[in-house]
Amino acid sequence: MGIVRKTRSVDTILELFEDTDHAFSGVSLIERLRDQMNKTTVYRILDRLEDEGIIHSFQDQKGLTWYAKCQSCASGQHTDLHPHFQCRSCGRTSCLHVKITIPLIRNHQIEGAELLMTGLCDQCT
Numbered sequence: 678m679g680i681v682r683k684t685r686s687v688d689t690i691l692e693l694f695e696d697t698d699h700a701f702s703g704v705s706l707i708e709r710l711r712d713q714m715n716k717t718t719v720y721r722i723l724d725r726l727e728d729e730g731i732i733h734s735f736q737d738q739k740g741l742t743w744y745a746k747c748q749s750c751a752s753g754q755h756t757d758l759h760p761h762f763q764c765r766s767c768g769r770t771s772c773l774h775v776k777i778t779i780p781l782i783r784n785h786q787i788e789g790a791e792l793l794m795t796g797l798c799d800q801c802t
């Protein structure tokens with residue numbers, strides 16, 4: 678698990694991400710962990726886990742930040758580029774494990790790309 682110091686708080690957050698492809702919004706994580714740690718701690722741990730290549734973050738259309746587990750990213754370098762899906766009915770947000778290819782664009786150095794697909798999830802169709 679790299680250089681992330683394993684504290685109880687880190688473990689608690691890692692466990693949430695462990696068995697799911699679902700993403701958690703920062704707001705929902707703070708709400709969920711309210712009795713165990715404060716907002717600053719939650720964001721500090723999320724930042725560290727993201728630096729370590731353990732989780733990644735993305736924004737939705739409302740500007741909320743979401744966090745989800747990485748598949749095969751190395752520390753400091755996020756390599757698993759994939760789209761995300763957000764259900765407009767229940768709000769469930771998850772990683773889509775499909776490959777997207779970023780086109781080479783002349784005279785541009787592409788450093789990131791975000792694709793958020795919206796619609797209805799399998800529970801809501």
Ligand SMILES: [Zn+2]
Binds near residue numbers: 765768769797799
């Ligand atoms: Zn849904």
Ligand SMILES: [Zn+2]
Binds near residue numbers: 759
């Ligand atoms: Zn993802």
